[in-house]
Each structure stands twice: as C-alpha cells, then as structure tokens.
Amino acid sequence: MKFRNNILNHAVKLALTTTTAGLFISGTALAADEQAEVTKVNKNVEKIAVVGTRSAPRSIGDSPVPIDIIGGEELGKSGNTDMLELLKGSIPSLNVHSMPISDAASLVRPANLRGLPSDSTLILLNGKRRHRASVIAFLGGGINDGAQGADISVIPSIALKQVEVLRDGAAAQYGSDAIAGVINFVLKDASEGGSFEVRQGQYYEGDGDTTQISGNIGLPFTDNGFANLSFQYKTADATSRSVQRFDAANLIEAGVPDIAPITQIWGAPEVDDDISIFGNVGLELTKNSEFYMFGNYSERDVRGGFYYRNPHTRPGVYSNDGGETLLVGDLTGDMSGNCPTNIMIDDNVLDNPVYINQVANNPDCFAFNEMLPGGFTPNFGGNITDTSLTIGTKGEFTGGMLEGAYYDLSGTVGFNESRYFIYDTINASLGPDSPRDFSPGKYSQLEKNFNFDLSKGFDFDLAYDVNIAGGLEWHEETFTVTSGDVASFTAGPLTDQGFGIGSNGFPGFKPSDAGEYTRRNYAAYLDIEAPFTEEFLMGLALRYEDYDTFGSTVNYKLMAQYHLTDDLNVRGSISSGFRAPTVGQANVSNVQTNLSSGVLVDSALLPPTNPIAVQLGGTELEPEESQSYTFGAVYTIGEVFLTIDYYNIQVDDRISQSDKIELSQADKDTLEAAGVPNVQSLAQVSFFTNDFDTTTQGIDFVANYATDLLGGSSTFSLAYNWNETEVTRSTNITGVFKVSRLENDLPNHRGTLSWSQQWESFSMFTRANYFGEYQGVHVDYDDTAKMADAAITLDAEVTYFLNDSISFSVGAQNLLDQEAEKLDFTVAPNNNWGGKYYETSPYGINGGFYYAKATYTF
Template identity: 80%
Template sequence: MKLKYRTLQAAVRCALLSTSTVALLHTGNALAEDESNAEKTKNIEKIAVVGSRAAPRSIGSSPVPVDIIGGEELSKVGNSDMLEVLKGTVPSFNVHSNPISDAATLVRPANLRGLPSDSTLVLLNGKRRHRASVIAFLGGGINDGAQGPDISVIPSIALKQVEVLRDGAAAQYGSDAIAGVMNFVLKDASEGGTFEVRHGQYYEGDGDSTQIAGNIGLPFTDNGFANLSFQYKNADATSRSTQRADAIALTAAGVPDIDDPAQIWGTPEIEDDISIFGNVGLELTNDDEFYMFGNYSERDVRGGFYYRNPHTRPGVYSNDGGETLLVGDLTGDMSGNCPTNIQIDDNVLDNPEYINGVANNPDCFAFNEILPGGFTPNFGGNIVDTSFTAGVKGEFSDGWLKGWLYDASGSVGYNASRYFLYDTVNASLGPQTPRDFSPGKYEQLEKTFNFDITRTFDWGLYYDANVAGGIEWREETFTVIAGDEDSFEIGPLTEQGFSIGSNGFPGFKPSQAGEFTRRNYAAYIDIETPFTENFLMGWALRYEDYDSFGSTTNYKVTGHYTINDMFSLRGSLSTGFRAPTVGQANVSNVQTNLSSGVLVDSALLPPTNPIAVQLGGEELQPEESDSYTFGAVYQNGDFYLTMDYYNIDVEDRISQSEKIVLSDEDKDILKQAGVPNVDQLAQVSFFTNDFDTTTEGVDIVANYSTDLLDGFSTFSLAYNWNETEVTSFSDITGDFKVQRLEEDLPNHRGTATWSQQWDSFSGFVRVNYFGEYQGVHVDFDQTAKMADAAVTVDAEVTYYPTEAIGLSVGAQNIFDQEAEPLDFEDRTGIPNNNWGGLYYETSPFGFNGGYYYVKATYSF
C-alpha cells in the first residue's frame, strides 16, 4: 500500500504539473507520428487524465470518452482553418460556410453534438478561453444568437494536441460545457522547430490561399522553455453563383450597370490573417513552476451581401413593392414639385415621367440616377483576438497545506470586431451619401482568476482517494461602440420615406453604445474513489453565483468497471448549465434578411425592451441540462474500440426568437419611445428562453496499428449518430426554426482513415460520410428539402528527401463531390434560385467542391 501511495502521489503531481487543472483523455484517434517516431508510437501506453484532478491512468480505465487529435494529424489537412481541421476528424463536430450571414461570416459558429457553439467550453492549456465579440444574428437556425469562442485563430502548428471531451462537464468547468469540452494544448518543447509554406486552390480555380507558419522551441534559462509559433495567410473569395432571375430580367429590359453575377454566394476574402502564440514554462524550485501563455491574432474579412434591386428595394428605390418610384424632393421645403406616382414597369429609366420629372429636374432625386443597376453591399470586418494567462503551480512544502498540490492563475482575454460596409448607401442622405461605412464595433473582455488544490488520502479503499477543490472568479464585459456618424445619421430625406443608416447594417447609434459587465464566482469539489481494483467512481460538485440571475449548483457522477483485461464499462450522470452572455442580454441591432422572398429590415431588441416584453420577451435565465452517458471499451493488443451512448436534455434554451412582424400598434409604441425610422422596420426579434430539446446519440471509435506493406499502418474509424428533438416550444420560436434545429445537421457522420509510413514516404487516405440533412437556402422555408447523403475523400502523400524536409501534395474532396444543388432548370425563375445560389448553403461538407494543395515543411 505504501508503494502504491507514493506511486500515485507522484503521478498526481505529474498530472497537475503537466495539465494544470484540466482532466482529459488520450485516445488512439490520431494519425501515426512521422517515420522517426513510428516505432516509439507503437509501444506507448495511452494515458488518460479524466474528470477529476487525479493520477493518469491507462485509456481503458477512463470513465468518460475523449478524442485526442495529435499534432501530426493536425498538420495533415489541406485547409488550415482550425474549424475545418476539426470537422474532418471529429464526426460530431459540424461547421457551415455561412455565406451572406452578417457577423457569422466573420467568426463562423460550430456545433458539437448538434448543440450551438456556445454550448461547448473551449480551453487553452486547460484554462477557459474567452468568447468572441461576434454574436451570430444569422446563425442558420442552430446558432441563431450564439456567442462562442473564435476557434479559427488557433494555428495547428502551435498545437501539441487537441483534446475533445465528449461529455457534459459543467460541474467541473462551469458554464458552456453542456455539449462537451475542447482543450487546445500548446507545444512545450525547449528546442527544435518547424517552418512550412502551403498553397492551395479549389478545383473551380478560385479561393487561392497561401500560408506560411513556423514554430520554434527555445530554452528559458536552464530550467524552462519558451515555445513560439506564428501563422500568416491570405485567402481569396469563392463564388458558387449564377445570375439572379431579377437581374436577368432587368438586363433584358435595358437596365445598365448590373454585375454578372449581381450577388455572390461563396466564402469570403480573408486578408492579412496573422496569429502569434507563445507558451512559456519555468521551474522555480523542485516543487514549483511558473507558466504563462497567450496570443495576438488579427484578420480582415470581406464577404457578400444581398443585391438591391433598382426597382423594388424598400427605403431606397420604392416603398410599395416596385409599383411606383421613390422620389425625394431636395429643396428642403417641398417646392420641387417632384412626382410621386411614377410607374416603374420593366425599366423605369425609359419612363418619360422619370426622364422629365426626375433625371432632368435638379430639385428631385431618385437613386436610379446614380445607381441605375442597383447595388450589392459588401460586408466585412476587422477581427482582433488576444489573450494572456500566467500562473504558478506546484506543491506546498510546509504549513497546514503541506503535501497539497496547487495551481493559481489569472487570465485576460479580449476580442474585438470592427464592422465595415462597402458599396452601399445611407438613403436618407440622398445624393450626398457616402458609399463606404463603419457601422461600429463590439468588444468582449473577460478576466478569470483560479486557485485549485488536490491531494490523495488513505481512506482504506483499494488505493488512495483523490480529493480536489478550487475557487474561480470571472468578470465578463461586452462593449458596443458607435459607428461613424454617416452610418446612423438621420438625413434630410427621412421624412420622405428614405431609409436611415448604412443600408444592410445601420450603424450603432450613441444611444445604443455602452459597456455591460457581469461578475460571478464559483467553488467546486472533486473526489475520486477506487472502491476495488476493478471499480472506480468519481464525484464532482460545483456552486456558481452570478450577480445578474443568481446561483446554480451542478453535480457529476462517473463510474468505470473493469470486467477483464480487455473489456470494461463506463458511464456518467451529470447536470449542467449555460449562462446567457452579457451580449445576448443587452445587444440591439438592425439586420437585413429575407421574409417571404422580400428583403426587409429586422430589429433585434434586448429581451427587456418594452416591445420585446409586449411580444413575450423576459429577462434571460440560464439554460439547464441533465445528461447521462454509458459505454464500453474493448482493447486487445493494438486494436482499440469504444462505443458510447449519450442523452442530453436542455431546458430553457437561449436563442434568437422568430422574427415577429410588427403591427401598427407595435410601431406606434416604438415611435412614442423615440425610435427613428420605425416605418422601415418590418420585424423584430429578441433573445429568449423559449424551448427545450433532447439530444441523443452514439459515438463509435476504433483504431488498429500494425506492420504492413513494408511499413507501419494505422487504421482509424469514427462514427457518430446524433439526433435532436425539440420537446417544447411556442410561437416565439416558430415551426420552421424547430425544423432547422432538428434536421439541418446530418444524423449520421463517419470517417475512416488509413495512414501509412515508410522510410522516405508517408501518406493517408480519409473517407468521410455525411448522412441526409435538410438543405436550406436564404432561410426561406419554401426552399427547404432533404438533401442526399454524400461521401468525400481526402488524401495526402509526403516525400522526405532528407530527415529535415518534407514535400507534400494532397487534396480535400478529391473526387469533387458536389453539394446538393438547388432545384432549377434554366436558372432564370424557379423560386429557390431567385437569389443566385447554386447549392444549398447548409451542406455539411461545404459547397466549394474539391481543393488541392502543396506544402513544404522544414524541421530542425
């Protein structure tokens, strides 16, 4: 028993010092290491640190499932976006391309187990990662209103591995861990490094991307390390578009200056995308270590928007659906005798009343004079993300805490999104309108302080129990900064029916600007009890108190039973919560969206706004969840198999409401409250706790390694079945949103990978299966249909002319599997092609088609 005690305590100390406070599992889900490490890899026992802050143990005795994606696998993907890397390796992880989705174009939200992006807790080196400032107002149903972290800023070259805990863990880590936890572990080598150059292009000949990246490990005195990484890339936009039906008709009628295509469906242009990450560790004494890590990232993004038809766009060209032209009187006293009943017909430019009464009348104005072919705004933004964490961990050597291991740390994270609109107008300013605007800025600032301790105790069990505890304090601030004056100015033509603000995204007014802050603190206890040699249980309890909505207490119970050397059972039972973000509780915005095929302005209001309250809004409360998992582990030599079932019930889910049509009474109340431009608003929405869901599924992971074909082979199989049912909702959520929540993501996802190593060559082939999903285009419910299942194939081959140099060529979607096409015959008039797209935007593998790349790597 004494030997076991000393061995376990040393292992616990090792676990704490190497992983801080996170407890996650190493599976064999990664591709094989490079050929220099292949032999070592075959003989390494896979070790897990799971749930509690206890000792590492073999993977077969872990009570909860986690995937590890090793650094080598992260580098063997053509697309360098971390979201795409994870989508190709974790079957329950989904992300869409999100064309024409406002801020969701800038920071793409992702889904783990069919839940929104802010239901997955993201950690960096075991510490909570701050969320992005972007709120996905157009989040494709599932992510409507989600505000999760920006995972895309993390470069793969900086990572030692990614750990994906596939289990609810709010009792250990707090808010957001309903779907699971993702921990990004930075490299910690004190020597060596890598430099790589990568270039790729889609088969269609667009979307060119070039990336350079590097990593270097340096000694930090004789007792530490400083590991530094950078990534810089540019990516051109793509277009999977055809000319809109209305643009074709306008061109045929002789309307000039119409681009072909008038509206672009594709991924945005990304410029000057740079990320710098640093990870530092220093041994202070034999018992204590200092650590710090952080990042600075910045990028510019520019994407498409909806085309503004020069006959029908409300507030700019016509206010009665395109029957008569909207004409402004520039005299200031309405003495210009400007016509108000000019019929538009096929081409208003040919109408004599327009020619004589507007075009040749300096007192009268219509936007057809300066923008006869309409216009298509471009939406973009500058995204800045930075963080810094520092702490000390080790073992107390004296005092009443002698023998306890500790970890004390502080973190600050900041994300800012400055928005830009190009090629649009503030119609109320008439001919004096600028064409480019900065509508404003969102900022998210988070501060976190943690203190954690752990120790083993002899309670007469099979071996010593592990006891851990800790406290946490957090502060979250969401800031809205007003846009430039032209973006929200109420111009002289406002009273004549012209819309206010930059068209497509009116700027944030000073009255909307402000700083909103919330604080909370938490305390937890975590115990692991080995009752017998074969039976282990874990217990976790967490209390958390917020200064806004109050407190919540959550628990988790885990168990593992070993039947024999090859087979074991595991499971967990837990409660969880997700606190509403400060941004969700306070933000207001105006966005442009399609309603019954017409572009309209929709206002997002805080849920406590009088209009929101009148329509059913209430102060936001946290989501609450109950989940359980059970599974089995089989391991025989080099073959490893796990199968886990999970069930997650979430009550009072937070999301953006259905866009509710404003009545005349609603508009009167808004006018009395002093809201300008009310007549131009067609709809309102707000954040709400309106619906409940049950999500269930099965994860299967299998791995097998062997000597084959005069080399070393690794075979990996991962499969996920996931299904979400909305069990309770009201009209505030609406039937179509329920349909999107239940059907937009495929119920079945799978990957099968074969990785092969030889002396001078390596390569892999991955087959990806995507089950049926609901195809949706422009959030227009008449276009929804069930899309067919599809298979894509990725492959890469690397040649090593020397031990230091690797030359790779590869492709994603190598056979150019097409996304589900929109239903149309001649691309001129079928309803769901009216907006110029070729494919349903909800395709789980994207709509850009095949992508090939070349890469050169130098290691030293």
Template identity: 75%
Template structure:
C-alpha cells in the first residue's frame, strides 16, 4: 500500500502542485462515455481540489468530491452549464427565475441550500471573477446574491468539473462556505471535435440551436494550445394563461391587449458566443508557462409584469382604479380644467373600456381641452408589458508559471506564480415601457445603464514534502494572495431617469419597471485585500492521514479574519474508511452589495409597487435598521464513510454548516411620508413613485445540515458494459435567528423553497456501435411560490422525471445522438389562487397569468427533446 502510494505521488506530484490546486480524490458521479475498443473499465478519477498535496486513490479522500467528466457533461439536452450540473449533483439547485429582473439574465445556483455567492468558483484552480449582476429579485434564497456567471463556461471546453462538497474558506478564502466548483479546461495538444445540436420543448417553443467545437494544437514541441468555442441561440418559452384583468379588457373591446398579456417562461437568448483558450508550454525540465482565458457575450430578453390600464400607479391611476390619472400638459390650468374620469359607474361597477366614458372622450378629442389634458390610455389603451433584457459580456485572462525548485532549502519543492484579471459587464435595456412623467413625449425604449465587475488577483504559492519519519512525506504548502475588486455603475440615458414635467402631478419618474441609474449613483467602488495561508498534510501511518489549514485575510474595508480547517481519514479495513473535517469560514460582502442603489418593481400583497434598494449606510437605511456590512462567519463539520470493494463504490457523508450574520437583501419596508422626504433630501431618484425600501444586511443566522450518498457499480451486461450510479442528497436549512428586517415570509422561503430530498439514478450502457443512458430524477416536497407572494405559497408534492439518450457511432469519426430531458413531460406543480379572505377555497382564476410555480426544482417548461451530430478528429 505504502509503495503504491509513493509511486503514484512521484509520478504526478509536479503536475498537481499548483497555486490554487485543490487536490483530493473524488467519488465517481458517473462513468465517462468511452468506446469499448479503447476503454479501460477501471479508471480512478483524480481531482485538483481539496488540499495542496499529491493526489490519493478514490477511497483515500478526506473530504467528499464529485468529479464529472467533460464527456459526461455533454450527455444532456441543455447547453447551460447550470442545468448540466444540476442533473449530476443533487445538492445543486437552480431555478428558472422568470420575471426576476437581472436574475433572469444570470441565474444564481444553490449548493447545499446556500446562496450562489456561498460557493467558490475556480477555473483551472484559479479564483473566477463575479458577475456584475446582483440578483435583486432572487427568490428568497438568492436575494442580493452576486456570484460568478457559470453559464458562460461551455461543456466542450472542459476536461472535468470537480465539486468539493465541504467548507474550504481556510484554504481558498471568501465564498467557499458551501463548497467549491473547479472547472478544469482541456489540455490536449491534438485532436478535437465539432458538433451541432438542435432541440425544442414538447410544447413547440424554446427552439435552441447550438454549434460548438474544440481543437488541440501543438504549441512548439513542448506545449499545447487547446481552443474551444460555442455559439447558441434560444427562442423564448411561455407557460402562461391570459390574466383575468386583461381578458376583461378584451371582452370590453379595448384595443392593444396582448394574449397572453404577461409571459412566464424562459427568456430569449441571441448571439450567445463563447471562446475559451488554454495554453501550456514547457520552459525547461523544471518549469512551465501557462495561460488561459475566455471571451463571452450574449443578449438576453425576458418579460415583466403587465401594467393594467386602469390600476397601474403613477401611470394610469393613483387611487386603485377609482379615477383615471389625467395630466395637465401646460401645468398652468390656463382656465381649462381637466375633467375627472370616474372608472366606476353609479353602482360601483368597473367600466373597462374608458373610451365609452364621456369625460374621457373630452380628453381624447382634438379640442383645446383635449390638447391640454392627457391620459396614457390615449397611446396605450390596453396597458403594456415591459420587455427587460441585457447584453452580458464576460472576459478573463490568467497568466502564470510553475515549476520545481532545483537547489537551495526548497530543492525538490514546487512553486506557482500567477496573475489574473476578470471582467463582467451587464448593459441593461428595457422596451415597450414609458417614463410616465414625460407624458405623450416619452420614448418607449430605454438604456438604464451598466454594471461592471472588475477583479484582479495575484498568487504566489510554494509546496514541499518533508521527511519526518512518518508513513511518507509531510506536505507543507504556503502562499500569498492579493485581490482587488471594483464595482462600477454607469448612468443610463437621460430619458430613463429624468423627472419630466408631469412629475408633480403624480406621474412616475424613469423607465417604468427598471428606472435608469442617475449620474449621482454612478461611479467606481473598489476594495483590496491580501491573504496568507499555510496548509499541511501529515500521514501518521499508512492508514491515518490528517490535514491542517490556516488562513489570514485582511480587507481594507472591514478588517481581518482568520480561519482554520482540520480534516482526516482513517482506513478501518481494506474496504472501509472513515473521514471527516472541522472548519471555520467567512464570506465577505461584495463591493456591489455595499454600494449599489437600484429601483425595482415587485409585488407587495398582490399589488405592483416600486421599491428602492439603498446602500446599508444610507441615512434612510440606517433609520430602518441598516448598518455597515460585515462578513458572514461559518462553522462546518462533516463525517462520512467510504466503502469500496471490487466494482462497487459507496460514500456516505453527513454535513452541518452554521452561518452567523448571513448577508442578504432585507425585506421590503413600507415608507412613511417623513422617510420619503428624507430620501428626497438625500438625492435618491424617483422618490415619489417609491413605496418601499430595502438594503443589504447581516440580519439572520442559519444551520444547514444534510447527507450525501454516492454509489456506483459497474459490470458486463447485455453484451456490453454497464455502469449504475446513484446520488442522493438530504438537505435541511433552519433559520435560527432573524428580525423584522428579514421577515417571516423570507424565512419560509429560506427553509422550504428547495426540496429537502433529491436523488438521481443512472444506468449507462456501452456497446461497440451504441451507447446510451437512462436517468431517474427524484425531487422531494418543496414550497411552491408564485410572484414572491405569501398568499400563493403551498407545499408541492414530491415528483420525478426521466432523461434518456442514445448515441450511434456511424463511423470512426461521426456519431449521431437523440435524447430527451423529462421524457414523459412531467408538469410542474400548477398554481393555485385563493379568493380574498380565505386560505382554502380554490378558484380557476389566475391573477398573474402563470400556470406553474416558478420554484419548481425541474423547471416549468416540460419535456425537451434534441438531436445532435458530432464529428471527432
């Protein structure tokens, strides 16, 4: 055993001893697809994640990791990396997020029930920059989350993905509370592939075309250049019914009402282009150069809430639809008094077609009075539904050198020196909407501005093995890191934020639905931090290994933090071992969370209102309980078993993560008139149309616990080779402490939105000319929520879906694939609406037009089928 381990370490130690290398062996999540004639059935997968020592065999990992091969990722219907990972890692959840502002453009993902920015993302072992998108409407769990944009990474560029399911902030710094995802790029110097995939949903929409390719090239005789691209376009989907209020306007012969007026579904994606490159060059026998990076850009366009032409505040009515909001265009009265347009008859019944009301006819007439008086029904009689979207651009570049010390005290040790820069820009646009304060002169398209996230990292890491007379060398790693993070706000076009001439008459300011960023809110906000760490692994015996990590980090904003991690594994028998870890961690507030201001439209008790997000140190935020943000602090521990005998591999791991002072967006707090005046004095835009305020806060504590079970078994079957894989996750989050700033409903969302039980069971089969798989996906009970509104919430029943795929190898180079996700078209839980004043009586009426609860863990779009052709060379 000892001799085998030493041989393994000597052969690959140089390759994996890198700066952000996280080295641990992992569990199989599924066997990579391999042709029978060249495949080895017994392959151990090695991860570069978890520690900074040399790798160990599958059964010797002290912390749990899933390894998903690049071929495995390509065996699925979708092309969004989030969806691909969700199908392979049960503890990872992703929601569709329709009508969720920028969260629809860059969807957040949740590992182990924690927000998107509680999982550290690495690319080739290096920290990945954040997205510029902050999920202002993040569905409770992700409210205010600002994590990296994982969706830009195409599966064709990847050698494998390593999912460390353990807290690792003591090793890698902020964000690694839930775990780490390390995306490893392909590094072949020859060969490649090209594929075209076409798919659509069973409903006949969401048509998606994906073209992708990869090529490995020699970079002189001592290096490689591996290049990948992906181009994708996807049509939108709609899982909507007509809103009853919109239907009443249609029945009353009101013009301009769309059917459906409001869309719940996947957004439209256009010109989604991604380029990835990975370059390596051997400089000498003891050193090498590396460089990798990407350029990605896409346009995303989604829906918003329908603006009712009689009730929408600050546009059509300011008294709930009792009277029409009418503007005096010269503002002087001029002896001409605009008539009051009552929208209810003498019996109190609503009059849905205002064109039949005599007072409105005076306003719409081409007379002196009509030219002086204005209502938006004249230009938008059927109301309107804004279309919100953005252009997302993501770029990164990492350059470094690594190698072996050839003399001195560190002779035989390894070093890694690198620098990286990452930039993500989200340029927003909103169409089919108005700046109501401009009256009839308003444009219908606006550019509300940009957010830009820029990050720079420098790392220097050293590792060396020392002989202390233990089972084998004690690995000691240490390093320094410097990080700078800048969040920039660029103002929108003037029409998107200007207060027009009708402002004082009660008309709303700025582009309705997403007002532009004012010049006063624009600017750059920067923070720097540095860190030092030490990481030691001590093999006390052949059967007993322990690891120790300590990290000090200092931020120029809130100060310093020190965290530790202890992990170990003991081999009880040849087949069975026990492993575990104890660690502390932290998550620093992002610069964007500490400084951003924004106005968003959301539902409050079923009514659309505008809400302002303010910095926590804004005077109004402070009045409501806001304070300067501090880092989250966490304590976590795991305990698990690994059993391996013959072709059976099984791991069971319990985890417990306690997080204090969790960072999130507060509940939306209703403003008093006095607070509105304070907002105006502080220069906050669009105050007259703002009904609520929220801010980022450290307000609540949580405990998340769960169990991961991973099992694999392989055998000869049906004249071929079969692999059976099972992955199960139980996850439970409890909010231990909170205040009114967080609110009861958000606590319910944190505790119940995600299913506590998730599992996948996969049968993969390989033959000479065919391969395929069938996957069963189980989703336990979860809270169904519609429009982020408490009265709609229910506990949805457990359910399951099936995925299947079959590939035919037509020639040595050409393969043809057909497959489907959710092959039996399992519907998500249908929305139930309640009559006012009751919690039990169901009605067919659907107030907001959605068919399914958007918290469905497998989406709302139903079955999806696809075909794919691949040329490999």
C-alpha cells in the first residue's frame, strides 16, 4: 500500500532523526522485522530531515508536534557570528535582546522562545541536557530578570550538522526548563573532510571590528568510527551608540576637568580571545552497539561600559545629600583634621575656596574630587569558562527478554564559571589608598546527569508497531559563590564617615557570602506512540520527578496526528509542565547598581528566605507549573510546504526577580545587623519570588517552496510568528512596570522571508526580517517607555565558488542600515544618560554590519 509505505517511511525518518537527537521519541518506532526498511531509507534521512535554505522544507511535516530543522549551511549565511543572532534570524518566535549596559546579562545574553524567559527553554546537545550558565541576569530587562539559562553563544556554527527546535512544551519528556520548548544542537559526525573559514566584519559606523577563524575536520576513528573536531576563535571590538550625557556636558561647560568626551557608553561589549573547541566521537563496538563521546571547552573575556559616576552627586563617593554638600573624609584616624562637612557644591566645586584651602591643600582631609575630579565610569567584565563531557553507549539487545529493544546509557558533566572584574572604579571607604580595578568574585555552575533509556516496538495488530519507551534519569546541580579580592568588599577607614564599602558598582562577595549549594533529583518516564490506523497516530508521555528540596511532580503529554489526505494532516498536543527554581536563584545574594526613577542607586538582591525578604513578602521558592496546548495543520501542494500551529501556554507561580522595593531605615538597621555590607547606602532590595501568572498564546506559520528559477535552483521560505503574553495575576511585589515589560517589550509580530539561489559558480541568499511594534524602554525606567514603530531589516550574502574547494563571500546584516527607534526626549528629557536608542530594540542598536569571508572545503 503506497499510503502505508509513506507513513512507515515518515515514521522511520522521524524516529531515526529524533532518536539520535533525543527529541520526542526515545528510540525507534520500528520492530525487528522492519530493519530492512530502516536500512533502505537510512541513506535518505539526512536530506529529508536536515533542512537548509536550498532544498527541503524547514519543518518536519509528519511530527505530531511542530519542529523546525535548521541546517548548518543555513546558519553560516549570516553576518553575525553569535549563535543567538544566527538562530534569531531563522526562528521568528525566538527573540534576543542586546544588553548595551547591564550586569552579567551582557556577558551571557538571554534568549526568549515564545515570549518566555531564557530558562524556560531546554537546551540539548546531541540530545543530552546541556548545563545552564553560572550567570544570573539580575538586570535582565523585565522578561529575563533573574533568568539563569544555558550559554548558547559558546556553540560555533561550523560544528553543527543541524539545529532542531521543538516549539512545544516537553517537560514530560525531559523534565524542568522545557515549558517554552526545546532546542537541540546536533554536532557533525563525518569521518572525513572538513572546512576552514576566515571571516572579517565591521559595523557601518566604523566600529565593532570582528574577526573569526573557524575550522572543522572529520577523521576516522579506527575503521568503524569517527572523530569530528571543530574550533572557533573570535575577537570583537566594542561599539558605541552614545552622546554625551547632559550632566557631563554641563560639568565641562563649568570647567570641571578630566571628563571623557563620552562618559557613558551604550553599545556592544568588547570580546577578547573567545575560543570554543568541540569534539564528537563515535565508534561501532559490535554490529549492534556503539560508543559515543562529545564535549567542549570554551573561554572568553568580555568587557563593557557601566553607568557614569557624577563628581558632584554620586552617593557614598562625592555627596550623600544629592549633591548639595561635598562628602569629605578625615584621614587622621582620630577626626583631628577638623575637615569641613558643609562645603556647598555649585557648578564646579573645584573652584570653591573652602574646598581649595581646607581640602585640596590639607593633607588631613580628602575628597574624591582630588583623585577623580571628572567623576568616573566603571567598566564591568568577566572571564567566562564553559566545558562539558558526555560519554555513553547505545545499541540493540540481541537476546533475552529485551531482544529487539534499543538502549542508551550515558553520563554528562557540565561546568560553567563566570569570574567577574570591575575596572576604573574605587572602594570609597579606602579613600586615597583605593585600587582602581577589582575582582569581586565568581559564580560557578556544575551539573551531572546520568540517563538510561529503553525503547522497543510491540505488535498489537495496529497499523504498525507501537513504540514503548521508558527511562531513568539522575541529576545533580551545584551552584558555588567564591569570594572576591579583599579590597573589593572590605570596609575601609572612611566607612564610618559615610563612604561606600566595596568596589563601586559591584561590591565583592565577602567570605560570608561564599558557599556551595547542591540539589539532586531523579526521574522516571514512560513514552508510548500508537498508530491506531494508517492515518491516526497518538502519543502519551508521563514523567515522575523527585527533588530533594521541594518534593515531587508528575507531568504528562498527550499528542496526536491525523492524515486527512496524503497531502493534509492535522496535529495537536496538550501537556503539563514545570520549571524548578535553580539552586542559584534560591541562594544567591548580590549588590548591584541600577537606575530608579532615573537616579543611580545601590540595590541588594537577597535570598527569598532572608528575614527582610520574608518581611517584604518573600517565601521559599517553588516550581513554576504550566499547562499548554497546541493544534495545527501541515499541507503540501506540489512543491509548496505549509505548516500552521496555534499554541497556548499558561504558567502559574512564575519565578522571577521581584520589583525593587524601597528600604525604610528600620529595614536598613535589620540588614546591617544581619551583616549586609554598605547597607546604609542601599536604597532598595529585591528577591526571587513565585509572584505572578501569565498566559502566552500565539501562531507559528511556516511556508517553503523550491523551484528552478533564473537558470538555477531557488528556495523560498516564509516564517511568521504572532505572540502575546498577558499577566493574569500579579501583586505589588511584581510591580506595575514589570507587568508592562512582560506584556509589551517583545514585538507581537515577527516574520522572515528568505530567498536562496544557487547557480554553478555563484550562490545568493537574502532575507527580510519584520519586527512589529514593541515597547521602547531606556534605562529600565517607566517614564521613558513608549511604543516603538515596526521595522524591516534586510540580510544578504553572495558567494563565488572559485573551485570545488575554495569560495569567497561578501554580505551584510541589516543591509539598509535600519536604525533602532531613537529616544523620544519628550519622555526622556535632556538625555540624562547618554543613549541614542531604546535598548529594547529587537534588532539591536548597532545598525548595519558588513563582512567578507573565505572558505576552504576539503
């Protein structure tokens, strides 16, 4: 039967693809007597499942849940070298914000699938759970406040065979973090050949010079295996899309010296020595079993700008009354210097005779205007190290009660460390003896995973075999805080005189802040897929998960697909899900500098069980819980392939950082008694909380068409996403502005239209990107917010093939240099913070980027 064979072939292709990737089906859906059919179609799996821009459709049409397959070739057709930006151009429901001024969120940028935070999307590598980053986005721009997702940017595109994106909840299959979906990165597995690529680019503005050198090689590993190795080395200069701050310009006009032409930089950070090495090894042990191993080592240094410290107003350094009087320290140790405390600050305090005579010319008295008369701008940076290793074996049992069953046994260790640095700042309490550069400490994340999976096809006299899969998983997660250098947290001799403690902008972690926090959990799952007829397939997944902290959870997923005709099928799923709070979110504390109502203040993040947090509404964190459903259709008309899917995701008790809550003096006294540093200069506190519920709904539409055109072969792809999030429950802890950011910061409408053209010696790729209206926000301040206009950007690349081995490409991202929405100074008066654009722009603020690359393939 032709239709039955088509169904079987599609099942084989999907099973083979997703077994290797770990997506949706654990093991194959085939019985032993169908192995001949597997062998026959195996050669065709790649060209059907791996979808680039030049051939087959991007989505797998015979899956009961929506999947995007993005080939490694398509990922290479972009001027951007960051994996997050590459994926954003291919997946309209994925949004990535640049973080021009932030804390650690500028070191590991968060990404949002279907409008949910970065840690609501599970990341897999070759089908195995990827560890999360050690970075927690304390200043994450609303949606990502407090998110702790995986660091995707370490994965080089040259190492990838394809990327598989499941746009559906999958907690029943994989556990925590799969509320929004799953992204699986599949490494290349060739045993021969390879490529070497050099790429150089620059923004139209003449900055942000980026150099990337990457390579991949496939080697035989004995006669029965492969070793595929990849590397990428990258450097990127910083960018600036800034103007001089209004207050700094006034200081220059008043004659204050040593003020930089641009005191506060809004732009991309500098990235140095960004190196990633990935390896993927496979070896056939017997005719029915194989060994596999893959992993990576990655490291980079990142350095970016921070907020300018005004030499007249910065609390704890220059003035403690908003810039009315100068903060002066007595260096005698016994307050015998008779230092003035009432020097009025006018346009230029350096001209004040009292300052000149009693401070500048008095060795017993000190003000930071002597050391840093023009103020200062700290630079925030870090060294990010990421490494992982997975070892396993898989195959088929050939005897006993499990004969014909497929198994997969593996162990994974992943580690991510972020060592922070802050430059060009001071520990004010140390007075003139303060160093300028500090290492405030580091965070590290260690995860261990062990998995055992089984699957077998059973003949229940249905259209074909019922696949039953099950497995066990054990997971351990450890978050470690390491204290910083002494100068970064010590309370110096001027502490009692009102000078701030610790490295200004990011006080170091004290030894009492340091600690190691561990949580373990185990899980068991069952997955059944039953073809009741040749046209109707149903699947059920159940998962039990038990944590040693907050207890257990059970989740399910029910999915179905029905072929109405050979060319049209409908599909849908309903599932429950959860996301466990990370160990870091439950235990971390930190002091950060942020803007509150346009004023630079210090804010403490406290554990949710801290007495002050409890007093303000904090409680021990619990898992988020979700209910989601999706339904859609797949239609093929000749060479046109269409999918459309509606989704609805309800998340209760979402975990996020609370709104910044103003501290009373009584609160400060309690915090000081608890040992929180620099407490009298703190203005606000926040903590992690399960404080609000959301409903996210949307539509994904994908269309592909391949034809012969203009003397060559052409592929057209259209992808569109409508996404809308509504906060259905919130409290004052969440805050009104945060609700607005959750609902409005991301565009409700995103779309891409691409055309790929191939001739004998040339190829061409162009893509139009549509971004709908979004909420423009500057410096995380509600008074600056406004709805920004929709925009279209264009990407293009042309490649010339000199011969079979050498090719040259030129291209541009944002070809027409579409500007981000400019700040509206009717809502951001006087440009107090030096920005030019709303930093929530979904296509960034840096403008057009052009590049050239040379590729050698062997």
